Amino acid sequence: xxxxxxxxxxxxxxxxxxxxxxxxxxxxxxxxxxxxxxxxxxxxxxxxxxxxxxxxxxxxxxxxxxxxxxxxxxxxxxxxxxxxxxxxxxxxxxxxxxxxxxxxxxxxxxxxxxxxxxxxxxxxxxxxxxxxxxxxxxxxxxxxxxxxxxxxxxxxxxxxxxxxxxxxxxxxxxxxxxxxxxxxxxxxxxxxxxxxxxxxxxxxxxxxxxxxxxxxxxxxxxxxxxxxxxxxxxxxxxxxxxxxxxxxxxxxxxxxxxxxxxxxxxxxxxxxxxxxxxxxxxxxxxxxxxxxxxxxxxxxxxxxxxxxxxxxxxxxxxxxxxxxxxxxxxxxxxxxxxxxxxxxxxxxxxxxxxxxxxxxxxxxxxxxxxxxxxxxxxxxxxxxxxxxxxxxxxxxxxxxxxxxxxxxxxxxxxxxxxxxxxxxxxxxxxxxxxxxxxxxxxxxxxxxxxxxxxxxxxxx
Numbered sequence: 283x284x285x286x287x288x289x290x291x292x293x294x295x296x297x298x299x300x301x302x303x304x305x306x307x308x309x310x311x312x313x314x315x316x317x318x319x320x321x322x323x324x325x326x327x328x329x330x331x332x333x334x335x336x337x338x339x340x341x342x343x344x345x346x347x348x349x350x351x352x353x354x355x356x357x358x359x360x361x362x363x364x365x366x367x368x369x370x371x372x373x374x375x376x377x378x379x380x381x382x383x384x385x386x387x388x389x390x391x392x393x394x395x396x397x398x399x400x401x402x403x404x405x406x407x408x409x410x411x412x413x414x415x416x417x418x419x420x421x422x423x424x425x426x427x428x429x430x431x432x433x434x435x436x437x438x439x440x441x442x443x444x445x446x447x448x449x450x451x452x453x454x455x456x457x458x459x460x461x462x463x464x465x466x467x468x469x470x471x472x473x474x475x476x477x478x479x480x481x482x483x484x485x486x487x488x489x490x491x492x493x494x495x496x497x498x499x500x501x502x503x504x505x506x507x508x509x510x511x512x513x514x515x516x517x518x519x520x521x522x523x524x525x526x527x528x529x530x531x532x533x534x535x536x537x538x539x540x541x542x543x544x545x546x547x548x549x550x551x552x553x554x555x556x557x558x559x560x561x562x563x564x565x566x567x568x569x570x571x572x573x574x575x576x577x578x579x580x581x582x583x584x585x586x587x588x589x590x591x592x593x594x595x596x597x598x599x600x601x602x603x604x605x606x607x608x609x610x611x612x613x614x615x616x617x618x619x620x621x622x623x624x625x626x627x628x629x630x631x632x633x634x635x636x637x638x639x640x641x642x643x644x645x646x647x648x649x650x651x652x653x654x655x656x657x658x659x660x661x662x663x664x665x666x667x668x669x670x671x672x673x674x675x676x677x678x679x680x681x682x683x684x685x686x687x688x689x690x691x692x693x694x695x696x697x698x699x700x701x702x703x704x705x706x707x708x709x710x711x712x713x714x715x716x717x718x719x720x721x722x723x724x725x726x727x728x729x730x731x732x733x734x735x736x737x738x739x740x741x742x
Contacts, residue, residue, distance in 0.1 A: 295592075433533070435459045438643055542589045598629065651709070664689040
């Protein structure tokens with residue numbers, strides 16, 4: 283299948299839905315490709331699927347997500363669900379959808395693939411029963427599945443208490459919350475509090491989550507370190523240190539959250555310029571307020587460029603859609619200024635308010651201080667000791683270490699191990715993480731069968 287569109291949007295979260303809506307509403311041809319069977323992204327996961335209203339723990343999320351999807355459906359943009367994009371270059375993407383290989387051509391590409399939970403290795407993180415907190419929330423939203431009890435939540439970031447509140451709302455008991463946020467972060471965040479008050483509704487929502495956890499009588503341990511998941515064939519216990527005291531809790535499920543970072547895999551594959559965020563310890567994609575990158579006709583929008591939440595992602599998608607419409611001549615300069623004035627103003631307010639949360643939930647400095655025996659790359663079974671040995675042998679660039687150890691060469695191409703690989707290697711080399719470089723990403727971006735390549739050749 284080969285066809286040309288004015289815009290290809292990748293990702294059906296808040297940014298992608300609004301971008302596609304704007305482009306199509308401007309009279310242009312837009313197509314939105316997404317891996318999932320229903321639109322909504324992570325926050326509004328499968329929001330229009332049958333039974334979604336009952337599965338969503340918060341009515342506001344269901345309402346906001348439904349409104350986004352309904353606008354998209356009215357816009358006339360084409361929707362390609364269950365489509366996995368595995369090759370990308372300016373003006374072209376290849377995707378697999380069922381038994382079909384799609385060759386998508388577009389004058390503009392908007393990457394809106396959202397964020398991901400920061401993968402953090404620790405002893406026992408590969409045991410059955412240990413999973414990301416966001417993954418558990420997705421199971422709850424899409425299938426109504428609740429984790430096996432006793433449940434322990436651990437980590438740092440707003441999503442930790444969001445997931446806790448969702449489980450509590452469903453009447454699901456929690457054994458404990460292990461909060462790894464360093465106490466000094468609050469002091470660092472105080473100068474940003476005046477700006478943070480611009481996002482007062484979001485702060486109040488966070489406070490209500492904390493109050494819900496307190497009201498449920500769930501034990502909360504603070505300034506936690508040294509988390510280990512223990513068990514023979516599956517998780518049985520969680521050990522940790524809090525306040526200088528060692529603790530062990532019985533657990534059948536450990537939900538871990540290491541914060542949220544941009545999903546930069548596609549932008550990296552296009553070799554787009556990136557910037558290092560020293561506070562959040564992650565790479566961000568360089569772009570302007572319109573989402574424009576250094577590559578003509580390539581835009582990024584939403585949390586895949588910098589994590590700011592659903593509201594900001596939607597605004598960024600709106601602006602990227604307007605920029606594409608203007609580039610294609612569907613909007614004149616005056617109309618562009620008029621329609622972008624409100625989103626730009628709201629984006630500035632929302633962005634300023636996020637600085638408080640960024641400082642509050644900055645990751646611990648010892649987040650990746652893992653023992654030698656801990657597996658870093660799950661695809662290839664590479665341990666922290668293997669990475670440190672490679673550095674000791676004189677390798678100080680991330681891709682050299684990748685070639686030596688095979689870390690980052692598995693199915694996920696470093697999506698899961700990349701942050702830890704860079705942090706462990708940088709610490710061993712005595713260098714800053716950005717000085718280690720970024721992993722090279724090659725197509726296919728996702729595992730595909732050889733039949734997909736055969737079908738591509740047959741269309742030529």
